[in-house]
Amino acid sequence: MTQPVTVTTAGDPLPELPGGAPYDVTVIGAGVVGTAIARALAHHPVRTALVEASDDIGDGTSKANTAILHTGFDAVPGSLEARLVREGQRKLAAYAAGTGIPVERVGALLVAWDAGQLAALPALLAKAEANGYHAARLLDADEVAEREPHLGPGALGALEVPDESVICPWTTPLAFATQAVRAGVHLHLDCRVGRIEPAPDHHTLTTGRGPLRTRYLINAAGLHADEIDRQFGHDHFTVTPRRGQLIVFDKLARDLVRHILLPVPTAAGKGVLVAPTVFGNVLLGPTAEELDDKTATESTQEGIALLREKGRRILPRLLDEEVTAVYAGLRAATGHEDYRIQAHPGLNYIAVGGIRSTGLTASMAIADHVTALLADTGLALGTPVALEPLTMPGLGETGERPCLDAGLIARDPAYGTLVCHCERVTEGEIRDALRSTLPPRSVAGLARRTRAGNGRCQGFSCGAGLRARIEEGSRT
Amino acid sequence: MTRRERSVDVLVVGAGPAGLGAAAALAASGVRRVEVLEREQTAGGIPRHCHHKGFGSRRTSGGISGPEYARRSAAAATGAGAVLRTGITVTGWAGPRILDTTGPGGLERITARTVVLATGARERPRSARLVPGTRPAGVYTTGELQQAVHLHHQHIGSRAVIVGDEPVADAAAGTLRAAGVEVVARVTDRPPVRPAALEPLHSAPLLTRTAVTALTGRPRLTGVAVRHEDGRTTTLPCDTVVFTGDWIPEHELARRAGLPLDAGTRGPAHDAAYRTGEPGVFAVGNVLHGVESAGTAAAEGRALAVPVLRHLATGDWPADRPAVAVAAPLEWITPNLIGPGDDRPLGDRFILRTGRSLTAPLLVVRQDGVELHRRRLLRPARPGRPFHLPAGWLDRADPHGGTVHVSLD
Numbered sequence: 001m002t003q004p005v006t007v008t009t010a011g012d013p014l015p016e017l018p019g020g021a022p023y024d025v026t027v028i029g030a031g032v033v034g035t036a037i038a039r040a041l042a043h044h045p046v047r048t049a050l051v052e053a054s055d056d057i058g059d060g061t062s063k064a065n066t067a068i069l070h071t072g073f074d075a076v077p078g079s080l081e082a083r084l085v086r087e088g089q090r091k092l093a094a095y096a097a098g099t100g101i102p103v104e105r106v107g108a109l110l111v112a113w114d115a116g117q118l119a120a121l122p123a124l125l126a127k128a129e130a131n132g133y134h135a136a137r138l139l140d141a142d143e144v145a146e147r148e149p150h151l152g153p154g155a156l157g158a159l160e161v162p163d164e165s166v167i168c169p170w171t172t173p174l175a176f177a178t179q180a181v182r183a184g185v186h187l188h189l190d191c192r193v194g195r196i197e198p199a200p201d202h203h204t205l206t207t208g209r210g211p212l213r214t215r216y217l218i219n220a221a222g223l224h225a226d227e228i229d230r231q232f233g234h235d236h237f238t239v240t241p242r243r244g245q246l247i248v249f250d251k252l253a254r255d256l257v258r259h260i261l262l263p264v265p266t267a268a269g270k271g272v273l274v275a276p277t278v279f280g281n282v283l284l285g286p287t288a289e290e291l292d293d294k295t296a297t298e299s300t301q302e303g304i305a306l307l308r309e310k311g312r313r314i315l316p317r318l319l320d321e322e323v324t325a326v327y328a329g330l331r332a333a334t335g336h337e338d339y340r341i342q343a344h345p346g347l348n349y350i351a352v353g354g355i356r357s358t359g360l361t362a363s364m365a366i367a368d369h370v371t372a373l374l375a376d377t378g379l380a381l382g383t384p385v386a387l388e389p390l391t392m393p394g395l396g397e398t399g400e401r402p403c404l405d406a407g408l409i410a411r412d413p414a415y416g417t418l419v420c421h422c423e424r425v426t427e428g429e430i431r432d433a434l435r436s437t438l439p440p441r442s443v444a445g446l447a448r449r450t451r452a453g454n455g456r457c458q459g460f461s462c463g464a465g466l467r468a469r470i471e472e473g474s475r476t
Numbered sequence: 477m478t479r480r481e482r483s484v485d486v487l488v489v490g491a492g493p494a495g496l497g498a499a500a501a502l503a504a505s506g507v508r509r510v511e512v513l514e515r516e517q518t519a520g521g522i523p524r525h526c527h528h529k530g531f532g533s534r535r536t537s538g539g540i541s542g543p544e545y546a547r548r549s550a551a552a553a554t555g556a557g558a559v560l561r562t563g564i565t566v567t568g569w570a571g572p573r574i575l576d577t578t579g580p581g582g583l584e585r586i587t588a589r590t591v592v593l594a595t596g597a598r599e600r601p602r603s604a605r606l607v608p609g610t611r612p613a614g615v616y617t618t619g620e621l622q623q624a625v626h627l628h629h630q631h632i633g634s635r636a637v638i639v640g641d642e643p644v645a646d647a648a649a650g651t652l653r654a655a656g657v658e659v660v661a662r663v664t665d666r667p668p669v670r671p672a673a674l675e676p677l678h679s680a681p682l683l684t685r686t687a688v689t690a691l692t693g694r695p696r697l698t699g700v701a702v703r704h705e706d707g708r709t710t711t712l713p714c715d716t717v718v719f720t721g722d723w724i725p726e727h728e729l730a731r732r733a734g735l736p737l738d739a740g741t742r743g744p745a746h747d748a749a750y751r752t753g754e755p756g757v758f759a760v761g762n763v764l765h766g767v768e769s770a771g772t773a774a775a776e777g778r779a780l781a782v783p784v785l786r787h788l789a790t791g792d793w794p795a796d797r798p799a800v801a802v803a804a805p806l807e808w809i810t811p812n813l814i815g816p817g818d819d820r821p822l823g824d825r826f827i828l829r830t831g832r833s834l835t836a837p838l839l840v841v842r843q844d845g846v847e848l849h850r851r852r853l854l855r856p857a858r859p860g861r862p863f864h865l866p867a868g869w870l871d872r873a874d875p876h877g878g879t880v881h882v883s884l885d
Contacts, residue, residue: 248603252731299608301689322724325603327611403578404567406478413580418565421515424578443613458601460617461516464624471630 005181005437010055010190013210022202022213023049023186024379027220028193028228030054031062032169032363033355034220035176040367041374042183043384049214050177050185051207053192056445057438058173061222062360063448064297064329066246066286067277068260069093069103069165070361073128073136079338082131085358088365092172093165095364098389101171102278102396108164108260111144111155113313117264118156124264125159136161150256152316164260168278169360170448171392176363178437179390187438188212193221196231198347216348216379218370223294223332225340225353237340237353241294241330244286244357245303247311250456251280251397253321261314270357272310274318279423279451280397281324284311290333297328324456331356341366343373350374393429395451402426419469420462422455430466434473441474443467479576479585484509486784487575487588488558489566489729492521493770494761495594496549497777498784499558505781507788510558511586513577515565519553520546521596523770525622528650531770543626545770569733573756590784593744593752593759594777595726597766599644602691602719609690614697614716618648621718625655633716637700638662638680639688640720641669642860644767648718649679661712663688663702669833669858691717721860723766730759738799740808740829741765747797747815748822748867749783750776755793758784765810765827768862772822779822797875798843803883805831809865816875825864828882830857840885841869844878850885 008015017023025041027034030052038050054060069092072085096103112118121138128136139158145151147158181187188209195206196217205212219228226239254276263271275283287303304326312319333356334340340354350373352366359366375381394400402408402415403424409416414428433440433449440446443466447453453466485507488495491514503510518524523531526542540548554560564579573591577584599617614633616624624630632655638645641664649659659680668684675682685705692699692711699711725743736753738745743764744752750760760780761773787793797813807829811821821827830837834857841849849869857863865882873880 252728295694297694298610298690298692301608304606304608322600323604323606326606326608403565404583406583409578409580409582416578416580416582417563418515418578421565424565424567456604457598458603458617460598460601460619463616463620464628464630467624467630468628 006186007181007438008186008188009441010209014188014191014207014212015186017047021047022215023047024214025049025216025218025374026051026205026212026214027218029220029222029225030057030173030177030187030189031060031220031222032058032173032176032360033222033352033366035173035180036363036367037218037220037352037370038180038185039176039387040371042180042185042387044381046379046381048180048185049188049212050180051188051191051193051205051212053190055190055441057177057187058170058448061329061332062173063170064246064327065169065244065357065360066273066275066283067166067169067360068275069167070358071133071161071163072131072358072361073133073161074124074265075131075358076337077127077130080341081339081358081362084339084362084365084369086132088362091364092167092361096167096172099175100392100394101175102168102394102399103165104276104278104396104398105163105165106259106276108161108262109139109144109147109158110161110262110264111151111158111314112264113154113156115156120264121157121159128161133161135163148258148261150315150317151261152313166260166276166278167360168395171395172360172363174438174449175390175392179387181437183387193228196228198232198349203348216374216377218350218352218374220352222355223330225332225351229351229353232344232347232349234351236342236351237334237336239294239332239334239353241291241296242333243289243291243296243328243330245299245307245326245328246283246285247304247307247323248277248325248327249282249284249318250322250324253282253318254280256315256317257282272307274311274314278396279454282318284318286329291330294330297330299326299328303328322456324458325454339366341369341373343377345377348377350377393432393450402429419465420452420455422457422461423451423453425450425452430469434469439473440470443470446470479583481585481587483587484511485588485788486510486590486592487586488512488592488594489575490514490521490594490596490761490763491519491550491553491560491562492594492596492761492773493523493549494596494773494777495521495592496553497774498592498594498760498780499553499560500556501778501781502784503553503556503558505785507785512553512558512560513564513566514560514562517563518546519550519560519562522619525619525626526647527622527626527654528647549774566729569729572754589756590787591757592780592784593730593757593763594761595729595763597723597725597762599720600722600724605719605722607688607691609692609701610694612691612693612697613695615691616716616718618644618651618718618720621648622651625651632657634658635660635714636716636718637712637714638718638720640664640722641666641682642721645720648720652716652718657716660714663700666859667833723762725763725766727763730763733757735759738808738810738812740802741810741812745799745813746811747794747813748811748819749815750780751783751793751815756787765808768827776822783819798873798877798879800826800880800882802828803881805834806882806884807831809882814870814873814875814880820870821867824867826867827862828857828865829859829862831859833858834884838885839865839882841865841880841882843873843880848872848880
């Protein structure tokens with residue numbers, strides 16, 4: 001049975017549940033992890049709320065990352081992260097195939113540029129094996145040159161990881177949240193959580209839109225997970241935002257690179273990569289800057305200069321191509337090597353902290369892990385039921401784009417009218433997004449749902465028209 | 477369902493001033509099937525949203541507004557017998573002169589005896605200029621600003637900074653004023669072209685030799701951080717910023733076809749007859765050089781009729797042609813290939829751009845060590861504005877020789 005769809009936004013006070021009952025479970029944070037947890041809970045007959053400070057899902061760390069579906073070959077063997085990334089990769093790959101989330105299995109090359117890096121490759125191969133990943137292999141310099149003809153001079157060899165893939169970072173949480181909401185989860189946007197009063201029967205959350213009561217609480221607040229955690233009297237971890245700046249190059253650069261080109265990791269971190277995107281662009285980044293400001297998502301001259309210097313070494317011709325976008329995301333680093341997922345049965349509370357760059361890959365496995373912890377904590381989840389299947393719009397460049405689908409256009413000419421020329425987004429797709437379960441409320445939200453406005457012209461041709469459609473959509 | 481297949485004599489991609497000019501002249505010259513494809517719903521190109529006068533003038537008169545110019549250009553093309561189809565997007569090439577299209581009526585595959593690329597140019601947005609900072613609302617190019625104000629009547633903001641000092645920056649200022657937005661400053665990293673005392677009285681202060689170093693504010697712009705050449709920095713408080721000029725040809729189709737581009741213009745390399753590196757594919761207007769005036773683009777379009785007719789009649793296409801290359805501070809020159817025969821560029825002169833202001837520059841043209849031409853220009857040359865090199869020396873160039881180099885002496 002389909003539940004009524006409940007998405008509430010700014011201005012409205014939070015709704016009362018029948019009989020003034022509290023929610024059974026509330027998830028704080030509608031990023032990729034929070035939406036995945038909400039979706040997992042939607043399988044069960046419990047009253048679940050998903051609360052989000054922003055006006056859209058996936059609007060924090062989840063929207064600005066390297067968009068890689070990791071195999072987990074380089075995780076710390078035996079860690080929780082290693083297990084959840086490995087499981088999550090399989091789950092998300094299968095889910096993506098079923099729902100139409102764009103994924104491209106391009107494979108990765110860890111390229112060694114000096115003797116030290118070359119010498120480190122066999123240990124990385126052994127680490128992959130220890131993580132249960134057996135398809136990796138070593139390539140010599142000639143094989144690397146053959147695989148990547150535009151690589152800069154001096155590559156000595158590489159570790160090939162053929163299953164590393166790129167994925168759409170926006171469609172993934174959107175699919176999770178859409179399915180959750182359609183199955184009865186209440187999504188409350190513009191709902192920043194302030195004070196929390198923990199209590200044995202139910203917690204009371206003070207939010208920007210009034211009080212919210214819940215029997216169980218799951219903290220998936222990403223960069224702010226430590227602040228939520230402290231309200232339970234804990235001092236388990238501190239989130240130190242680690243900024244990653246990235247440059248997106250034009251689609252005309254796409255033919256320059258075939259794989260995800262990873263650096264050989266060093267003590268200084270994972271380093272700067274060059275990767276294709278599912279939208280047909282090329283990504284260069286990220287930087288790794290330890291900060292103390294959880295809002296510092298601005299790019300900097302130094303960051304851009306560093307990326308260009310690294311990029312010139314890896315793929316010299318990339319630097320001659322036009323830049324489509326520059327952005328920065330913040331990873332929720334905790335100073336610990338592993339995820340910080342902890343159930344507190346006495347408190348009816350689960351902290352899901354320290355989910356860093358692998359969070360997108362691991363999201364579905366984290367959700368299942370957390371759901372199991374919740375059952376252990378004492379909440380009777382009941383028998384899970386299947387969710388209604390979902391088909392997401394095809395945003396992948398190599399997938400079936402509506403503007404190239406003659407049958408679709410014949411049934412509905414709006415799919416033959418292009419609005420965003422650079423990204424080839426049609427009137428029909430924009431209309432569908434505005435009428436969807438989770439309609440966009442800004443031009444940026446529309447871009448994450450359709451690609452519209454994300455192209456090389458950055459709105460020169462279509463920006464005003466897109467804004468007009470959003471304004472029209474919010475009036476009706 | 478599949479693609480409808482059709483064929484035409486001349487397929488023009490883009491119904492801006494150049495494409496419409498070409499279509500009008502070709503149809504008037506008796507080419508039977510001339511078709512113009514325009515991806516926007518309305519033909520006319522950038523003039524559609526340029527609500528200032530000065531279009532179609534001969535300098536002496538005030539001319540007409542952009543939208544009126546766009547309407548007249550479209551009417552001239554259809555009046556001459558060309559077929560104009562709007563809302564049709566070319567999505568790619570199926571062969572050297574075969575284009576795939578999408579429109580509300582479905583998918584087509586159009587085979588043309590001759591293809592004319594007239595896809596125009598756009599201003600580089602903030603991201604392509606690598607301006608760091610936050611990603612706030614309130615950031616525009618002139619093109620987006622004009623459409624927001626003139627086509628959609630949207631609210632813009634209250635205080636704006638304009639980046640750039642090319643003529644298009646004046647158009648941006650006019651649009652902002654029309655929208656009730658105060659222009660608080662204009663910023664350019666170039667030196668002043670005239671003494672501050674000679675700046676128009678009512679215009680906002682012009683900060684020269686000043687680079688934009690960051691945008692601040694979220695979710696709305698709150699300021700533009702700038703740095704003067706001498707190291708002084710400040711932040712200009714504003715809620716709107718318009719990045720003007722810094723044009724780049726819309727060269728996607730040209731590149732997808734594998735047409736060689738000119739390193740300076742980033743448009744297709746071409747000769748005086750607008751022939752590209754691919755037989756049967758011409759290019760005209762601002763896809764060759766971002767950006768010349770609508771009048772120049774239209775004149776190029778009209779001038780295309782003769783070489784296209786000749787090509788339709790003979791099928792001839794030159795193979796290797798020597799390039800014309802410029803040295804810094806010159807940025808580009810167009811045409812940038814030397815064709816065989818006696819084709820002359822429009823107005824019998826080449827168009828150039830310089831990266832810095834030049835007072836009476838002495839231009840030298842050399843090929844294979846031989847000096848073909850040496851001449852001091854009487855007028856100063858400024859960045860972002862055209863200046864010209866007479867084409868008289870073309871007779872002395874060897875169409876089978878090496879690259880022709882144009883430099884300052």
